[in-house]
Amino acid sequence: VNFTSDNCYGVAPEIAHAVAAANEGWARSYGDDAITRRLGARFSEIFERDAFVFPVISGTAANALALATLVPAHGAIFCHAASHIAVDECGAVEFYTHGARLVGLDGCNGKLAPPIVEAALSRFEKGSVHNAQPRAISIAQAAEVGTVYRAQEIAALSEVARANGMKLHMDGARFANALAALNAAPADITWRAGVDALSFGATKNGAMGAEAVVFFAKDDAGDFEYRRKKSGHLLSKMRFVSAQLEAYLEDGLWLRLASRANALAAKLADGTKGIAGASLAYPVEANEVLMRLPDAVVARLREAGARFYDWEPPANGTRLIRLVTSFATPEQDVADFIRIARG
Amino acid sequence: VNFTSDNCYGVAPEIAHAVAAANEGWARSYGDDAITRRLGARFSEIFERDAFVFPVISGTAANALALATLVPAHGAIFCHAASHIAVDECGAVEFYTHGARLVGLDGCNGKLAPPIVEAALSRFEKGSVHNAQPRAISIAQAAEVGTVYRAQEIAALSEVARANGMKLHMDGARFANALAALNAAPADITWRAGVDALSFGATKNGAMGAEAVVFFAKDDAGDFEYRRKKSGHLLSKMRFVSAQLEAYLEDGLWLRLASRANALAAKLADGTKGIAGASLAYPVEANEVLMRLPDAVVARLREAGARFYDWEPPANGTRLIRLVTSFATPEQDVADFIRIARG
Amino acid sequence: VNFTSDNCYGVAPEIAHAVAAANEGWARSYGDDAITRRLGARFSEIFERDAFVFPVISGTAANALALATLVPAHGAIFCHAASHIAVDECGAVEFYTHGARLVGLDGCNGKLAPPIVEAALSRFEKGSVHNAQPRAISIAQAAEVGTVYRAQEIAALSEVARANGMKLHMDGARFANALAALNAAPADITWRAGVDALSFGATKNGAMGAEAVVFFAKDDAGDFEYRRKKSGHLLSKMRFVSAQLEAYLEDGLWLRLASRANALAAKLADGTKGIAGASLAYPVEANEVLMRLPDAVVARLREAGARFYDWEPPANGTRLIRLVTSFATPEQDVADFIRIARG
Amino acid sequence: VNFTSDNCYGVAPEIAHAVAAANEGWARSYGDDAITRRLGARFSEIFERDAFVFPVISGTAANALALATLVPAHGAIFCHAASHIAVDECGAVEFYTHGARLVGLDGCNGKLAPPIVEAALSRFEKGSVHNAQPRAISIAQAAEVGTVYRAQEIAALSEVARANGMKLHMDGARFANALAALNAAPADITWRAGVDALSFGATKNGAMGAEAVVFFAKDDAGDFEYRRKKSGHLLSKMRFVSAQLEAYLEDGLWLRLASRANALAAKLADGTKGIAGASLAYPVEANEVLMRLPDAVVARLREAGARFYDWEPPANGTRLIRLVTSFATPEQDVADFIRIARG
Secondary structure (H helix, E strand, O other), X not given: OEOOOHHHEOOOHHHHHHHHHOOOOEOOOXXXXXXXXXXXXXXXXXXXXXXXXXXXXXXXXXXXXXXXXXXXXOEEEEEEOOOHHHHOOOOHHHHHHOOOEEEEEOOHHHOOOHHHHHHHHOOOOOXXXXXXXXXXXXXXXXXXXXXXXXXXXXHHHHHHHHHOXXXXXXXEOOHHHHHHHHOOOHHHHOHHHOXXXXXXXXXXXXXXXXXXXXXXXXXXHOOHHHHHHHOOOOOOOXXXXXXXHHHHHHHHHHHHHHHHXXXXXXXXXXXXOOOOOOEEOOOOOOOEEEEEEEHHHHHHHHHOOOEOEEOOOOEOOEEEEEEEOOOOOOHHHHHHHHHHHHX | OEOOOHHHEOOOHHHHHHHHHOOOOEOOOOOOOHHHHHHHHHHHHHHOOOOEEEEEOOHHHHHHHHHHHHOOOOEEEEEEOOXXXXXXXXXXXXXXXXXXXXXXEOOHHHOOOHHHHHHHHXXXXXXXXXXXXXXXEEEEOOOOOOOOOOXXXXXXXXXXXXXXXXXXXXXXXXXXXXXXXXXXXXXXOOHHHOOOEEEEEOHHHOOOOOEEEEEOXXXXXXXXXXXXXXXXXXXXXXXXXXXXXXXXXXXXXXXXXXXXXXXXXXHHHHHOOOOOOOEEOOOOOOOEEEEEEEHHHHHHHHHOOOEOEEOOOOEOOEEEEEEEOOOOOOHHHHHHHHHHHHO | OEOOOHHHEOOOHHHHHHHHHOOOOEOOOOOXXXXXXXXXXXXXXXXXXXXXXXXXXXXXXXXXXXXXXXXXXXXXXXXXXXXXXXXXXXXXXXXXXXXXXXXXXXOHHHOOOHHHHHHHHOOOOXXXXXXXXXXXXXXXXXXOOOOOOOHHHHHHHHHHHHXXXXXXXXXXXXXHHHHHHHOOOOOOOOHHHOOOEEEEEOHHHOOOOOEEEEEOOHHHHOOHHHHHHHOOOOOOOOHHXXXXXXXXXXXXXXXHHHHXXXXXXXXXXXXXXXXOOOEEOOOOOOOEEEEEEEHHHHHHHHHOOOEOEEOOOOEOOEEEEEEEOOOOOOHHHHHHHHHHHHO | OEOOOHHHEOOOHHHHHHHHHXXXXXXXXXXXXXXXXXXXXXHHHHHOOOOEEEEXXXXXXHHHHHHHHHOOOOEEEEEEOOOHHHHOOOOHHHHHHOOOEEEEEOOHXXXXXXXXXXXXXXXXXXXXXXXXXXXXXXXXXXXXXXXXXXXXXXXXXXXXXXXXXXXXXXXXXXXXXXXXXXXXXXXXXXXXXXXXXXXEEOHHHOOOOOEEEEEXXXXXXXXXXXXXXXXXXXXXXXXHHHHHHHHHHHHHHHHHHHHHHHHXXXXXXXXXXXXXXXXXXXXXXXXXXXXXXXXXXXXXXXXOOOEOEEOOOOEOOEEEEXXXXXXXXXXXXHHHHHHHHHO
């Protein structure tokens, strides 16, 4: 029973198969192979617009390289204070941008909103060389606490961004989970809502190690390819990364995998309703459940072998824990967790 | 018939199998899994000494992260002028070190030697803040032109390094090919000869994307793990990289694969002997053949579909071409190449 | 009537004289001159301990180079949210550290205190490569709002720092003002209280452009000299910077200049007492007065030609303004300001 | 008798006077003062074109900030192998560009020429992410060995630069010496000959510490101001740097000072003609003399107290020494040197 993260599960069979199938004879290296060359068209079709697609192998690389392409060293990037780029990536964005500043903002349900961004903007003096200059907003879809931005929420942030000379970046490590939750078209929650660059994640949702940075305008892609190479993120046998992405997008696999993970999260939320002292900390919209449980319940679960993280230090006899479900989490694990939790 | 590079071939069956086998249930992420944890012991056994092993997914990342761990921003790194880090990695070392200088030196048969290094050292004023300070020597084993350093050659360079406060780094993108050629113990051409850090390559010799930075003293590893994370090179599903390395080292697979590639290179060299105007530019010691051929022969080969790179601009009716053989190059391709070349 | 900043005034006559006097014949360049070589002994005497002193020409350079010497790229630096390094230096610390993170903390009277630092520490997972690692605390003495740390306050912060593997840096852009206010020995509020590195400012207090980074242990100075050169901060005619520092420290000039500035600030605070709607936002301890004044009073002052900055956006009919006095602010300006403010 | 460098002499009286005169009342800080604001017009007049002028305090800062503004991290910069940026600045360019590569080329009389640049260009594969991309040529005027580029030589390099998407940067640490030697208009050897950015030096020729980066097109200046601030090179009391530059350009002072230095160098060259075993290594065109002298002569000079640097390790009983004259070198020193050398 492991709900620590969706990245502790392996590879979806269809993707594993595609990796194996890509192992045929020789191919041009460094992304000049047939599979990688097909990706642009595939993403363009799915996003209903010319997409400029660059596979990488980690979400941290995707976020940091994308933001470094969009934001100069003297820039500031607004993000949620609890976001992955601010908390969990050891300062990768600051490293790749050569010292741009991440400005962590609070926001309801783990999401940014225009008034919060505007309040932060008022603290920066535009055009002053003494101040970092706000140049991008980065949001996570799904957000770090499992909530999901609606298309109009994204569009509203994009409006603020555009009005202030900022780009809008989306950390889509759990993009498929968000998309499945919203039942929207990929375009609706990206470029149509004003997103300039997307870190398109597949790893957490069944790939072995495959992400893609997607720009929706050629100019935004700038010198991305040089940055990827200079940082060692251009793989010689790129076809094996691209094959994962291709299989992931084939026949809606990505959405099926994500829907399954989302459904299990919903089950966890439903199944724990009514436990004395239990409560959800955030709406359960994708594949994460952040819930408060009494210490005794948490202890019982851990004794029974359940794995999950505390999200905050314990307080007042309760704990805020985070449960992440994945494409491969066994149904039985969910059932077991609920049973033990209910006591 | 493709001799452009050993990285255009895919994955050895044993390694592909290990990747598939690693896809079982869940595992702790970011390298805290059982397979990755076994690697330290495995490398230590093979290298007959405690080895500090960090998997990454590209040779450029391995080289740049290793050198940045060893060399400060004000350092200089001596390497062969034609080396991969100097020519083919878009300045990754300079990026990761924040501006250390690569000093490209010439050297017979693509290899550095003590007098060359000492002559270069005399051009740097030790302790002067105006001059970059020599801090490392980086050699490639096998070297860029397919030659191989003998243990005593490495030890001699190491002596110069040590006497001048420099570390010795080895770019082992083709380490197995060198080892197979020398019929030496891994320890003999690394730490016993004074190597401090090794970029241990597997990708070119049958892995999908798996390299490891190996330090032979804990202190040298320094803050490597933070550097790897901060640059996006720590993979969440690391077990699939580690599984490749484990399989690669199992039962001597790595040396079998390398020996096969080396043997094919030797065949190419032998088979083209005696062609009018043909000559080897360097001793063929590993899996690369750099040979001069008359333009007409080169044209005939290319018309027949053979792929390979020119290594220098054409001159005087001949071309210096590079042929790289791999673990998976078909025997028939070698035979075909020779037949067509002989005309 | 200009209270915008202490850096809008020029050079104290004694310092101007020393600069002129240094212009004699030739001297060895790049800090190898007699004046610069005397500085170490002079600072050591004043600080009652071997001091390792490196002149630079701006406070931003002093802070960023000092912190980059102490903190690796994966480090985090705790500072007050309103501190100069966090707000006014365009991310220089992030640039020089290659992406270390400034963690802006709130704190009473513009000062950090142990509980605030400890609360922040609890949000970082020690030894986790995913998190920036707390490596330094940086405090400003005097603080950004004109308050001053007592020796025991500094010592308490130092204890937390040491217990957590962090260094303690002091931004002393207004060090003389703090020292004059406390009537303490320089040692008392630096190394004796646990400060590891001091950005010793002279520019704001009567120099032309002269600061010094002072380390109190040789090991802490590390590769500072290379960093200074590599960033273009080592001046060829360094003697003219060093002459400023020497004159500044001669016969207590620095403390006389600072005391005068402090006294004028006290006068401003006293003289505006009792104005309806006026109040001090912080204790006036050095040479800054942050006071709230009714909009009408502020408007009257500005119409009369007084210059000063708003410190916060206007609210509720009042403004928080900042008045900075300097070694050279005319007494008359203070009197005029008070008179106009009183209406 | 000191011929080590022109930067070992102090400040010309006119410039010292201007610095003292600038010390009047208050001024807006960070370059927003009246003197600094006048510089743009002054340089534009002198260069006969709108000039975008940014004062800094060291030549290393000027070169590194200028080149970092023009060249991305994946860029390569061609320069003479013996140039100051390549040899004497501890890798400042690499630091500020985040890892661009300096490509040191040889060239007759310390100068680059089109065929050398074109040969180097042929070694870089345009548009390949594996190779650093040539983006700038940087030449020194006067060159490191005291020779001077003619306008048509610069124009020829500029043509190659433009044809290959490269910018042309001029390190003018000794710009006045070159200009005085050529008796040309400043425009003739800068923008009219295709120079995009000039590091305009004054320090070596009589200023205390004052250089200016001059761009000849607004677009080229890009985000220079942010880079200058972020690296700590924007001075609060900038007026004292600007006052130096203003005085330097007043009434042709800069050219008078440079002409004097040049004339002394010519005297040194003339006066040592005919000494047995003596020979000039390069044409003496500005204020440097590189001459070979027999060991015995060099020893006699040093015993008599003459100071100068060896330019190469001694060989065959002779030494190549460098003599630099300055605006303030005493005539008597030149006479003494010649007398002692002649024996």
